[in-house]
Amino acid sequence: MRITKVIHQVFHLIVWSSCASYTPKSEPLTEPYTLSSSNQTDTKAEALIRPYREPMQASMAETLCISSAAAVKGLPESTLGNAITDLLRNEIAFAGRMADICFLNTGGLRVEWPKGAITRNHVFELMPFENELVMVRMNRTQIDTFLAGVAAKGGAPLSGVQLSLDGLTVQSWSVLSKPDQRSYWLLTSDYLVNGGDKYNIQYEELLRLNIKVRDGIETALIQLNKRGETLNPKLDGRTKQIK
Amino acid sequence: MEEPNKSSSNRRQWIKAGLGFLALGAVSPHELIANEAKRGKRLSVLHTNDWHSRIDPFPQNDPKFPGQGGASRRARLIEQIRAEGGEVLLLDAGDIVQGTPYFNYYAGKPEIELMNLMRYDAATLGNHDFDNGVEGLKKMLSWARFPFVNCNYGWGDTRLEQWVKPSVIVRRGGLRIGILGVGLELGPLLPAENIKGIHYYDPIQKANSEALKLKKGKGCDLVICLSHLGYSYPDSKVSDRVLASQSRNIDAILGGHTHTFLEKPEVSLNLEGNSVIINQVGWAGLRLGRVNWQFSSCNNTNNKASAQIEDFKKSIAI
Numbered sequence: 001m002r003i004t005k006v007i008h009q010v011f012h013l014i015v016w017s018s019c020a021s022y023t024p025k026s027e028p029l030t031e032p033y034t035l036s037s038s039n040q041t042d043t044k045a046e047a048l049i050r051p052y053r054e055p056m057q058a059s060m061a062e063t064l065c066i067s068s069a070a071a072v073k074g075l076p077e078s079t080l081g082n083a084i085t086d087l088l089r090n091e092i093a094f095a096g097r098m099a100d101i102c103f104l105n106t107g108g109l110r111v112e113w114p115k116g117a118i119t120r121n122h123v124f125e126l127m128p129f130e131n132e133l134v135m136v137r138m139n140r141t142q143i144d145t146f147l148a149g150v151a152a153k154g155g156a157p158l159s160g161v162q163l164s165l166d167g168l169t170v171q172s173w174s175v176l177s178k179p180d181q182r183s184y185w186l187l188t189s190d191y192l193v194n195g196g197d198k199y200n201i202q203y204e205e206l207l208r209l210n211i212k213v214r215d216g217i218e219t220a221l222i223q224l225n226k227r228g229e230t231l232n233p234k235l236d237g238r239t240k241q242i243k
Numbered sequence: 244m245e246e247p248n249k250s251s252s253n254r255r256q257w258i259k260a261g262l263g264f265l266a267l268g269a270v271s272p273h274e275l276i277a278n279e280a281k282r283g284k285r286l287s288v289l290h291t292n293d294w295h296s297r298i299d300p301f302p303q304n305d306p307k308f309p310g311q312g313g314a315s316r317r318a319r320l321i322e323q324i325r326a327e328g329g330e331v332l333l334l335d336a337g338d339i340v341q342g343t344p345y346f347n348y349y350a351g352k353p354e355i356e357l358m359n360l361m362r363y364d365a366a367t368l369g370n371h372d373f374d375n376g377v378e379g380l381k382k383m384l385s386w387a388r389f390p391f392v393n394c395n396y397g398w399g400d401t402r403l404e405q406w407v408k409p410s411v412i413v414r415r416g417g418l419r420i421g422i423l424g425v426g427l428e429l430g431p432l433l434p435a436e437n438i439k440g441i442h443y444y445d446p447i448q449k450a451n452s453e454a455l456k457l458k459k460g461k462g463c464d465l466v467i468c469l470s471h472l473g474y475s476y477p478d479s480k481v482s483d484r485v486l487a488s489q490s491r492n493i494d495a496i497l498g499g500h501t502h503t504f505l506e507k508p509e510v511s512l513n514l515e516g517n518s519v520i521i522n523q524v525g526w527a528g529l530r531l532g533r534v535n536w537q538f539s540s541c542n543n544t545n546n547k548a549s550a551q552i553e554d555f556k557k558s559i560a561i
Contacts, residue, residue, distance in 0.1 A: 029508035029520065032530040035316045037300075042318035045360055049298055049315065052353040056344050070306045110295075110342055114304040124344040128296075129374070191434070198431055 060121035065221035071113040071233035073106065076165055076241055079233035080112055081157025084126070084217065087231065088187055089159040091220035092133065094209050099135055099187035100175050101160040103150075104213075105197040108189070109157060118221060118231065127214040131189040136203035139183045146186075147173050149199045155239045163239045171242050189213050284418055284538040288467065289321060290334045292499030293369065293526035295342030296354055301527070312529045314357045320531060321361050330415040333362060334422065336499035336523070337369025337471035340383070350375055351383040363389045364413050367424030367469035368396075369499055376437045377401045392424035392469060395449035399440030410453050412461060418538060421457030421466040423493075425450050425486070427473065427500060446472060446481055447489050454492035465536060468493045473501040474523050487511035487519040495520040495534060502526040508534055 071080040081104070089102035111125045138146065147163060150156045151170045155163075164171040175184050183204060190208070193201050209216070224231065300313035325331050335358065340351045351372075358366070368391060373380055384391060384406040394409035410423035425446040429438045450468055457463040468486070475484045483498040490496075490513045498521065508522035524530035 029510070029522075029534065031507055032505075032522075032524045032532040033320060034530055035300075035312050035320065035528065037310045039313075039316035040319045041313070041315040042322060045315035045318035045357060048356055048360060049353060052345060052349055053299070056348055060344055072306055112306045114302075114306055116304060121344060124347060125342060128342050128344075128347060194434065196432070 060119060060124065062120050063117040064120060064123065064218060065118045065225040065231055067113055067115055067118050067231040067233060069233050070115045071231070073109065073112060075106070075153075076155030076163075077235055077237075077239040078106075078157065079235060080109055081106065082159065082235065082238065083113075083231055083233035084109060085157045085159035087220045087224070088133075088216055091223050092187060092209070092216050094135055094207055097135065097185060097207075099160070100177055100181075100184040101158070102187040103146075103159075103192070104157040104188065105192060105199065106153065106156055107197055108191070113233070120218065123214055123218050123221070127212075127217055129191070129213070131191040131213050133187060133209040133211055133213055133216045134190050134193050135185050135187050135207040135209065136193060136201065137183050137185050137205040138201070138203045142202045142204070143173070143184065143186075144170070146199065146201050158239060161238065165239065165241050166243065167241070284330065284416060286330045286332060286415060286418060286420070286465070286536045286538070287324065288332045288334065288495070288497070288534045288536065289324065290336065290497040290522065290524065290532040290534075291317070291528060291530075292336035292471075292497070292523055293338040293502055294335075294354070294528035295338055295371065295526060296340045296346040296351075297343055297527040297529075298345050298353060298357065299343070308527070308529060312527050314354075314528060317528055317531060318357065318361050324533075330418065332364050332413060332415065332420060332467075334467065334469055334497055335363055335366035336469045336497050337367045337424075337426070338371045338499055338526075339366065339369070341371040341374045342527070346374075350379060352386055355383055355386040359386075359388045365390050365392055365411055365422045365424075365469065367392050367471055368407065368426055369471040370427065370429055370432045373429060373433055373437050377403065377439070377441075381406060392422055393426050394423050394453040395425050395444045395446040396429075397442035397444060399442060401440045403441075409449075410457055412457065412463060418465065419461065419463045421454070421461065421463035422469060423450060423453040423457065423466070424469045424471075426471045427481075446470075447486055450486060450493065451489075451491050454490065458492040464538060465494050466492055468496045470496050470498040471500045472498065474498055474503040474505070474521070475501070483521050483523070484509075484511060487513060487521055489514060490519060491515055493519055494536075495522070497532065497534075498523040499526075504530070508532070 071083045072078060073080050085102040085104055089099050109126055110128060113122055147170050151165050152168050154168060160176055161173055162176055163173045192199050297312055298314045301308040301311050303310050321333060339354050340346045345353055390411045391407045392410055393407050398404045410421055413420045413422060428443045429441065454466050457466045470483050472486060473482045475482045483496045487496055488511060496519060502525055503523045504525040505523050508520050511519045511521055513519050520534055522532050522534060524532040
């Protein structure tokens, strides 16, 4: 028994010393594969996807509105951020009240939109989250704090405010519709009002619209289209760096 | 949690070869066989991150990625790589879901079923995998035929520990590959009710202790960390780069969250001056990352990682 143990240990030693630890060493590494139309598709995967895709397709392919230009992300302002926040501020009313400012976060707009037909699918992909719209009444100090957060991120999707930034701080701001009010109504999502994306939104009064942000965007696009208008994404200098 | 050795027939041959030693009644054949089998072994690690329910390719009129991506193409490419022979490991670094109507309609089922079809070996959790709360996540996990790993979340009374393990060991042709997972602080990103009971612990400390266990305790030949921390930040916030520099016993960090398109995997140095490979392949299933590992014979003790894409271009129609 003792001898077997010794032999056992000897063999362990031989085994381990002959091929002890492996120290990984890296060499120059190369680029990943890119998936494009030149790749073949997989029949099993196609068969798996089809029954999921088909029930969604008719509804998702429906055109809600036409966009006159591509809407893309960017800082300090962007065609996408301007288009979506303008759309919501101009089209969404609650109990007869229109918001003075509309704000969303850059990270919350998940894709960019093409020029041409905007479908329900585009709306789902832009705003896949189940967050709901809220309006909050904010005083000037509260807006100062909030806009400092916008500045710290180099800008954000924002409508109704002329904002001048000095680097990552606010130089000045004014609300276009009514420059000298004591307080303003801000339209945004419950996620952002609850501190999402590290924004600090303090307010005096909160109204829940009880509709999802996504449904709000869809409704707004349909209204626009009914009037024979298009979505017009453009930069207009609403948020600018002074340097 | 260990996966059965997929190359068991290969291993049986080695066991036969090792019978001579067994006759001595002394040596445990396992280490010997395992080490012999490592001679000249090659392992390809394929990885994805942040595919965000992007099952179909982007439409042709997409401003950034017209016609690119697509799960079916990825499945085919992976099959082609498997058909080359050699050992393949397929991993994902989280945020599998949220981003297309597929998730709103089906809560992650087709995404997970596609991952089953592609034979993923392991995945970690991203923040968006919690978008339907703990119950929604449990449903997703119940559809998966591959393990999920995370070692820096405490699960409280959510019972998610039944589904998500700190790490797994996958065996491939005599190699033992330890795979652990780390995630970012969920609090700032998710509504409190979605993550009720879940605690966040320091990912560096947890990853190092898990990696030590895998490499020194369980004798893993390679330790891979799946991370949803993010590639890098302008401040000192913990990221894959920060983790790499403060790590021990981790050979590669395959990451996600920041949707970073790295042109090539990056090599960083850990606390002991050993190299750590960091990679991340953007998002939306637009790319498939690949890192190859060579397990050299005992005379040459270094494993060599390389991504010999030129070789693959010859053998695969990409």
